[in-house]
Amino acid sequence: MEIKNKARMVLDKDFKVSEIDNRIYGSFIEHLGRAVYGGIYDPGHPLSDSLGFREDVIDLVKELDVPIVRYPGGNMVSAYNWEDGVGPIEDRPRRLELAWRTIETNEVGTNEFMSWAKKANTDVMMAVNLGTRGIDAARNLLEYCNHPGGTYWSDLRKKHGYAEPHNIKTWCLGNEMDGPWQIGHKTPEEYGRIAQETAKAMRRIDPSIELVACGSSNSSMPLFPQWEATTLDYTYDEVDYISLHQYYGNYNNDPANYLAKSLDMDNFIKTVISTCDYLKAKKRSKKTINLSFDEWNVWYHSRQVDSERDPWSIAPPQLEDHYNFEDALLVGTMLISLLKHSDRVKIACQAQLVNVIAPIMTETGGAIWKQSIYYPYLHVSKYGRGNALKPIISSPVYDSKDFTDVPYLESIAVHNPENDELTIFAVNRHLTETLYLECDVRNFEEYQIIEHIVLENEDLKATNTPELERVKPHSNGNAYLDGGTVVTNLASKSWNVIRLAKQQ
Ligand code: AHR
Numbered sequence: 001m002e003i004k005n006k007a008r009m010v011l012d013k014d015f016k017v018s019e020i021d022n023r024i025y026g027s028f029i030e031h032l033g034r035a036v037y038g039g040i041y042d043p044g045h046p047l048s049d050s051l052g053f054r055e056d057v058i059d060l061v062k063e064l065d066v067p068i069v070r071y072p073g074g075n076m077v078s079a080y081n082w083e084d085g086v087g088p089i090e091d092r093p094r095r096l097e098l099a100w101r102t103i104e105t106n107e108v109g110t111n112e113f114m115s116w117a118k119k120a121n122t123d124v125m126m127a128v129n130l131g132t133r134g135i136d137a138a139r140n141l142l143e144y145c146n147h148p149g150g151t152y153w154s155d156l157r158k159k160h161g162y163a164e165p166h167n168i169k170t171w172c173l174g175n176e177m178d179g180p181w182q183i184g185h186k187t188p189e190e191y192g193r194i195a196q197e198t199a200k201a202m203r204r205i206d207p208s209i210e211l212v213a214c215g216s217s218n219s220s221m222p223l224f225p226q227w228e229a230t231t232l233d234y235t236y237d238e239v240d241y242i243s244l245h246q247y248y249g250n251y252n253n254d255p256a257n258y259l260a261k262s263l264d265m266d267n268f269i270k271t272v273i274s275t276c277d278y279l280k281a282k283k284r285s286k287k288t289i290n291l292s293f294d295e296w297n298v299w300y301h302s303r304q305v306d307s308e309r310d311p312w313s314i315a316p317p318q319l320e321d322h323y324n325f326e327d328a329l330l331v332g333t334m335l336i337s338l339l340k341h342s343d344r345v346k347i348a349c350q351a352q353l354v355n356v357i358a359p360i361m362t363e364t365g366g367a368i369w370k371q372s373i374y375y376p377y378l379h380v381s382k383y384g385r386g387n388a389l390k391p392i393i394s395s396p397v398y399d400s401k402d403f404t405d406v407p408y409l410e411s412i413a414v415h416n417p418e419n420d421e422l423t424i425f426a427v428n429r430h431l432t433e434t435l436y437l438e439c440d441v442r443n444f445e446e447y448q449i450i451e452h453i454v455l456e457n458e459d460l461k462a463t464n465t466p467e468l469e470r471v472k473p474h475s476n477g478n479a480y481l482d483g484g485t486v487v488t489n490l491a492s493k494s495w496n497v498i499r500l501a502k503q504q
Contacts, residue, residue, distance in 0.1 A: 005430060007395040007409040009439040011422070017388040018343035020414065022067045023170075025381040026125065027353040028295060029113070030074030032100050033318030036108050038364035039354035040116055045365055052107075053116050056368045060360050061120040061353065064374075065381050068170065070125040070294055070349045071113055075099035077175050078131025079183040082141045085109020087160055098183050100318060101311035110145065111157070114166045123169065125212075125294070125347070128202075130174030130194055131184025139201045142171070146206045170210050170347065172294065173198055173235075176217040176245060178227045188227050192234030199238035212241040212292045212347070219246060219268040225275045232279040232289060241292035241347060244272055247357075248330060249300025255326050255460055257400035259429045259493075262333035262410065264402075269293070269341045276344075291341070293348035296334060298327045298373070299357045315364075319356045325471045325493075326460040328372035332410075332427050332495040335380045339412040339425070342388045350377055363466060371464055372471035375455050379473075379497045383423040386416030391424075391439075398429075408435055409490070415444075420502035422447055428490035431460075439486040439498075446502050452477025452488065453497040460493065473497075 029035050043052030072080060079098045084106045092106035110126075117124045126145070128138035140153050145166040147154035154165070173195045177186045186194070191214065199211050213235045216224040228242055246265060250258035269291065276289040301321040309316060321327075331350075338348050350373075354360045359374035395409035411426040422444055428435040441447065454477040462470040479488035479498045490496055 005396055005408060005433050006436045007393065009409070009411060009437065010392040011389055011413050011424070011439060011441050011444070013389070013415060013443050015390045015392070017340065017390050019387050020339065020342045020385060021346040022385060024338050024342060024345055024348040025066065025377070025384070026068040026070065026294070026347055026349040027066045028070040028074070028349040028351040029072075029353050030356065031072050031076045031080070031097065031104060032074060032352070032356050033320065034315050034355040034362070034364060035352055035358070037105070037315035039356075039362055041108050042362070042364060049119075051112060051115055053119065054362065054368075057354060057360060057362060058120045060368065060370070061122065064359070064378055066120070066122045066353070068123045068125050068347065068349070069117060069353065070127065070172065073099065073127060073175055075175060075182060077127045077129050080129050081133075082110060082129070082137065086111055086144070086156075096312065102316060103312055103314045105314060110141070111160060111162050114162075124166075125170040125172060125349070126168045127172035127175055128198065130177060130191070130198060131182055134194055135198045135201050138198045139205060142202050142205050142209070146209070169208065170212065171202065172212045172214070172243065173239070174214050177214045178221055178223055179217040188223060188230035192231045195231065196234040196238055199235060203238065210241070211239045212243050212294065213239040215242045215244050215272060217245050219264065219271070225271055228272060228275045229279060232276065236279055236283055236285060236287070236289065239289065241290050242272060242276060244268060244291060244293045245295035246293075247295070247297055247299035249298060250326065251300060252401075254401055255431060256398065256429070257402055258326060259329055259333065260400050260403040260406040261330060262337045263406060265296070265334055265337045266340070269337065269345060273341075273344050290346045291344050293338060293345050295349060295351040297351050297357050298323065298330060302357075317355070321357050322463050323371045323373045324460065325372055325457040325462045328376055328455060328471060329427055329493060329495055331373045332376035332425070335376055336410050336412045336425055336427065339380070339384060339388045339414065340390070361466075367466040369464060369466045370469065372462070375471070375473050376495055379453060380425060383421070383497060383499060384414045384425070386414050386418065389413040389415055409437065422500040424486065424496070424498040426490060426496045426498070428492060428494050428496070430492050433492050435490040437486075437488050437490055440484060441486055441500070442484055444500060445484065447500040448503050449479055449481055449486065449498065450501045451475050451497070451499040452479040453499070454491060455495040456491045456493065
């Protein structure tokens with residue numbers, strides 16, 4: 001029988017893209033909707049600890065093995081007074097939160113979040129407010145968090161019950177400052193200057209920190225990529241990363257086109273790399289600016305209902321996208337895109353972690369459940385540690401509304417020399433047909449297949465609920481080794497994790 005859809009792939013230990021920085025499996029918690037209140041923090045819940053943090057949420061965050069979490073925003077940070085969130089909780093002010101038009105109680109602030117992060121076994125990527133505030137608030141927050149003691153702000157932290165500095169290493173210089181929706185929105189020149197001066201002050205306090213300058217809010221912004229060029233012109237010597245943000249949606253219910261959107265992500269990343277390297281050349285610099293893709297995900301299901309919500313309530317259910325199976329497939333291709341560029345993408349945060357456009361959902365006071373997108377994230381975080389390998393792929397292609405020559409096969413492999421495992425992540429974008437794949441694993445001679453995980457579903461619109469998990473992976477994939485070749489039939493519209501390990 002003739003095989004209609006056939007792809008070929010070659011993997012070699014020497015085709016190394018990069019050692020992966022584990023921070024590309026980061027996430028994000030913003031004071032937004034029920035991410036904090038009713039999400040990670042739910043003091044009335046039977047499973048909450050003495051600080052009010054839900055242990056069942058922490059368990060899932062640990063299962064995902066999230067290395068870093070961006071906090072406290074997002075749009076929210078651009079009008080946030082960090083001082084409101086420290087000290088005795090009963091003295092903290094309630095404020096109008098202008099980004100999402102809610103009431104912020106400030107019950108959770110910097111110190112509580114640092115305690116949560118410690119319990120969840122993750123680092124924090126802290127954002128400073130460069131919207132309504134600037135150098136002074138940023139330097140004070142850094143002194144409060146990282147200075148050991150003997151100064152006003154560090155002693156205040158001690159007085160608040162935190163004797164040891166938090167030692168936060170990674171800091172964002174504001175959020176999406178190119179966006180007209182941002183409180184304190186700036187021109188590229190205004191942002192470049194304030195980011196440069198804030199970075200200088202922060203580095204004087206703690207030269208060991210790493211700084212992320214704001215790139216464009218997405219690749220369709222009118223100033224992209226001139227925004228990046230101007231920002232880096234001012235900040236090149238002071239910062240380590242430039243940020244990228246991107247969300248996709250299947251607005252026209254065109255799955256073939258939707259599943260191709262990771263190609264747009266690839267192009268976005270390539271353009272930002274080129275812009276960084278243009279500035280490197282312009283400045284005759286030896287330093288390379290890397291990329292922090294610190295907001296990425298699917299976000300569109302909840303936009304209509306959110307636009308109709310009345311303002312000024314506490315922790316309303318905002319941005320609660322209920323993800324379906326096709327969203328999980330796109331998330332899989334987006335993770336592959338990040339890994340393909342792991343030589344320059346060193347940090348990435350799936351936005352966000354709990355309830356707000358999130359893999360983990362909770363009912364306030366009640367159940368916890370996993371969305372469809374939980375699984376590709378889990379698999380890549382769990383098995384995608386080590387060296388990303390560039391596969392040489394030949395795959396049949398298709399054209400969609402916005403893309404041409406979209407390969408049905410999207411794939412990347414990761415070799416972990418520490419545990420001698422090789423993992424192939426692969427998506428078959430074909431909506432109706434199996435893709436026969438032969439993958440030459442030439443110099444992995446003593447490796448055997450140990451598992452072939454598959455996420456598949458007949459219904460692209462299938463979702464999970466607290467009661468029923470309709471989208472969940474199984475380990476009954478059909479991959480086998482034929483000499484030095486992995487052979488498999490990838491099910492139509494499927495996410496695959498083929499794991500090989502060296503036999504002892
Ligand atoms: O993640 C939700 C929002 O998306 C963030 O607050 C903002 O930075 C972005 O526009």
